[in-house]
Every structure is written in C-alpha cells, then in structure tokens.
Amino acid sequence: MTSPQQTPKTVTSTARTLSIVTAVVGGGALLAVAFSSVFGPIQARISSLTDVGSTGPAANSINEPQVAWTDDTLSVPVDEVQSLRVDAEAVTFDLAFGDVENAELTVEYSATRGSGAEWSMHVEGRTLVAERLDGPNFGPNVGEERVKLVLPQWLSEDGGIAAELTVSAATLTAEGDFSELSAGVEAGKLKYSGSTPAIDLEVSGGKAQIDAGDVRTADIVVEAGDAQLAFTGDQPDSVDVEASVGKAVLELPKGAYRVEASAEVGAVDNQLTVDESSQHRVQASAEAARIVLRETSRG
Template sequence: MSTTITPPESAPPAGGAPAQRPSSGARTVAILAIVLGVLVLLGTLVSAALTTVASAAVHTSSRTVAVAGVNELAVRVSAGSLRVEFGSVREAELEVTSSWGADRWTFERTGDRLVVGTPDRFGQWFGDWFSWGEQHGEGRAVLRLPSSLAGADAGLSLAAGDLTVDGDFGDLRLNISAGGLMVSGSAETLTADVSAGKGEVDLADVASATLSVSAGGLDATFTGEQPRSIEADVSAGSLQLEVPEGQYRVTSDVSAGGFDNRIGSDVNASSRIHVEVSAGEAVLRSAR
C-alpha cells in the first residue's frame, strides 16, 4: 500500500506584495531635481570663478584735464560711485578704481565747462561679467578739483548709483532720478529735483532755493545766512527742510498729504518760504 504525500504550499515572499517599478512621473521629477541641483552647483562655481577673475582685474587709473578758464562743472552718474572734492591739485583729476579704468569715463572740457560722466550703458552687460562685485561695472571714482574752481556753477545728475559732493559752488543744480546723492559745503543758489532715490543736502549761505520732490525723499539743511526765498513742491515722497534760526514768512498750499510747520510764520519777515504739498509730506524746522 502506498501513501501519496502532498507538498505544502509555498509561503509568499517576505515583505508582502512584490515592489512595483516607479511611475514615469516620479522618474521625471527625480531627473529634474538632479538637473536643478547640477545647475545650482555650476552657478555657484561660475560665480566664484568670476569673483576671482574680477578681483584680479580691478585696478586704479587716473586722468587729468586743465581747468584754466572753466567756470562750470557738469556731472552725470548713471551707475557706480563718484565722490567730488576739492584738493591740492593744479588740474582736475579723475581717479577710477574698476576693471576697465578711467578711459571709459567721460572726462573732458567743453568750452568753459568741465564734463564728467560714467560710461555709456551700451555693451555694459558684457562689462558686468568682468566687474563682479562693482556697481554695474563702472566701479568707484574720485574727482579732485583745484581750489581755483571754488564758487563755480555746477549741475549734478544722478540716474543710479551714488554721488557724494563736498565743495563751494555758485548756482548749484541737482537732478536725482534714482540712487543716493549727498552734497555738503556752500552754494549761492540751489535747484533740486528729486523724482526718485534719496538726496541729502547740507549747505551754508544759500540765498534762494527751489526744491521739488515727486518721489523718493530729500533732506535739506541750510546753515549760515538766512535764505531770502525758498520754494518747495512735494507731489509725492517726503521733504525734510531745516533752515537757520530767524523770522520767516511761511505760506503753504496743501491739497493732500501733510505739512508740519514747526517754525511758525511772521508776516513782516523779509525771508519767505512757500510750500506746496499735493501728496506725501513736508516738515519745516529751524536749527537748534
């Protein structure tokens, strides 16, 4: 008599159901993540390389221009940083620290005007690659003027970057459309137009001033002799105006925004201040 033995059923593999292959969507996400990581790494490496190249390429160079007969200064800054000062020099001297040098700047005499300007923007994108860490490739510059130009008229225009000026001027005109401008010293007359950016003015003995702020801000401090006339127009942004101690006839026209007059008004005063505010705010105070 024979006995038939039936083998037991095989146990299912450990771990439950067999693993499934990842879907095509999951594979796509994984691939994209890898590609993105590689691009970030490459960007970091390229940035480090450009920084090293730019640091090695930056140098300082200078140019000079004779100023005999010059009675007006015209400065245009569209990027970068420029400081204007008076010093012990016989000629106007422009010193530029950048990867391109002073020869790309406008620095010339036109009749009785000395003209200074940052490089043209055409092709600037190419220069930016080799000026990593500088402001748009123009770098930093210092304009030194001889004392013989003290009291000359000046027109300062700032479209971007930084402009710092210290000196004595006759008719001083400021135009700020972006960036930051700081002016100190003295001026006979002042015209300032701020459409954006920030202006800081600290001037002595200003006889008359016309101030316009359509955006951004202007902080103007006048010292020394009382101004005879100040006209201020604020259509947006803010104006902080400080004048020497004394009596002023203050008038205003406020259609929107606010005007904070902290010096009062004397109808018999010979010095006159008129403020118009159509938006934004204006504050008028006297020096302590």
C-alpha cells in the same frame, strides 16, 4: 550574340553598413554644429561666471575669488573753466577739491573678471564735463565701480564755480563751495556739504541730503523719494519746496519767515516762526507727500 556582362545593382551588406554609419556620423556632425551655434554663447557665459579667479593671483579657495582692480586717471587743465557738469550713472562718485594743479578723475573698478565702463573728462566751452561714455556694465563681469574727481582748490574760492550734478542709480558725494548748485536725483543717493547761494534740486527717486551754508534762494521739487536739506548762516530770501510723493524735510536758520503752505492729500508741518511781514519767504506745497519745515539745530 552574347550581351556584355552587366554589373549587378545590388549593395553588399558591408557597403550598406558603411553607408548607414556615414549617414549617422554626418548627421551627428551637423547636430553638433547646430548645438554649438545655439548653446555655445550660453556655455561661454556660464564659463565666465564659474571660472572665477582664472586671471590674476589664484584664490585661496573657489568660494573666495580674488578681486582685480583696474585703475586709470585722467588729468585735464581747468584754467578757463567756470562751471562743472557731472553725470553719475550706476557708480559710486566722489567729488571734492584738493591740492592738485589740474582736474583729476580716477576710475577704480573691482570685479572677479573684466573691466569697468569707459569715462570721459573734457572741457566744453568753459564747462568741465565728466561722464560715462558707454552704458552701465550689467554683464557677467559686473562689479563695483568707483569714480573720484578732485578739482583744484582755487576753483572753490571767490564764490566757486557753478555745478550741475545728475545722479542716476548711483551714489554721489560732493564737498566744496559752488556759485550755484543744480542737482537731479533720478535714483540712488546724493549727499552734498558746502556753501552755495543758489540751490535747484529735483528728486524723482532715491534720496538727497544737502547741508549748505549761505543759501539765498532754493527751489526744491520732490516728485518721489526723500529730500533732507539743512541751511546754515543767514536766513535765505526765498525758498520754494514742492513735493508730490514722498517726504521733504527743510531746516532753516533761526528767524521769522513768511510762510505760504498748501496741502492736498499730503501735509505741511510748519514749525518755523511765522511773521507775515518778514522779507524771508517760504512756500511749501504738498500733494500726496509730507513736508516738514523747522529751525536747524546746526550752527
């Protein structure tokens, strides 16, 4: 009995070649997928950094990218507002009073690509709050962010409103009269000019420059950094300045003061007229810092 013919279990050279090619191509495809998943985000980031000026008008050359500005303005009624709180973080912030009906906050962001952070302005109770909603933009589209807040002029009248300003890796410039000023500088720079009877300042990094009139009381703490304050008008009743590291320069209106000074590693340079019976008290304490007390040269 003849057995059925068996199909040979051999592979021709052509079939073997096709199998090898298929395996190589398949492996290459898998490798390409893996490469794309790992290096795709990096390539996208590099593209975003090098593809400058792809949005907006074309630049004159690749070394002169166009700058795109994104403008937005928020307007909030402030009829019941009695105080202000501003949190300035990684930004250039300008605060002033002007001929406006509502509080107006304008955000300008310049970058080769992308847009800036989101800002909010709203009223909490009777406090007007201006703050960043998200963190600073440190991505590939980072640019310069400028924020300007203009308040109605009447808010600075009759003593003005109370202000609380926080500066963190930012530059904040403020002009106007406040019923009291509380400011904290963690890094960056604060510059204020105006009139306020009470100042509470804490500098833990950066620099604070304050030119204020009609100050009655001042509490100044410099943990690190530089603070320069010049008071004009009548002599203040009480001034306390404490510096741990850095420097504090305090210029006071002409007159006699009851000065209480102490220093550890640092020094207190008192150039004021001293009268132990004076009703105007200045207390200065320096640890590893230098404090300078002198008469102001400003009117």
